[in-house]
Amino acid sequence: MDYQYPMDMDWTTEEIVNVIRFFESVEKAYESKIPKDDLMSAYRRFKEIVPGKADEKKYTDEFKEVSGYSAYLVMKKAKETADGDPVSMK
Template sequence: MEYQYPIDYHWTTDETITVIHFFEAIEKAYEKGIEREELMAAYRRFKEIVPSIAEEKKLCGEFEEMSGYSSYRTIKKAKEAGSGDKIMMK
C-alpha cells in the first residue's frame, strides 16, 4: 500500500521503529493473520512510547484514515482472544 506511518519527529530512531513495528503488526492482522502474543507484545512496546490514550487515539486514527486498518478493533479482538489464538481481521 502507498501510505506513510504516523510518527512524531521527537521520537528517537528506536522509538520510531517500535511504533512502525506496531502498525506493521496491525497490517499483518488484516493481511494474513498474526499470533495474539506477537501482536500484544508489539502493542505493549508501542504503549511504552505512546502512554497517553489521547496520543494513541490520534496516531491510530491517522493510521486508520490512511490504511483503512483499525488498530482499536484489532487490539480489542486480541484482548478478547485466548492465549495461542491467531488474530485475523476482515
C-alpha cells in the same frame, strides 16, 4: 503500502521502528493473521512510547485514515482471542 506511518519527529530511531512494528502488526492482522503474543508485545512497546490515551487515539486514527485499518478493532479482537491463538480480522 502506499502511505506513511504516523510518527512524532521527537521520537528516537528505535522508537519510530517500534511504532512502525506495531502498525505493521495491525496490517498483518487484517491481511492474514498474527500470533497474539507478537501483537500484544508490539502493542505494549507502542504504549511505552505513546502512553497517553489521547496520543494513542491521535496516532491510531491517523493510521486508520491512511490505511483503512483500525488498530482499535484489532486490539479489541486480540483481547477476545485465546492466548496462543492467532489474531485475524478475516
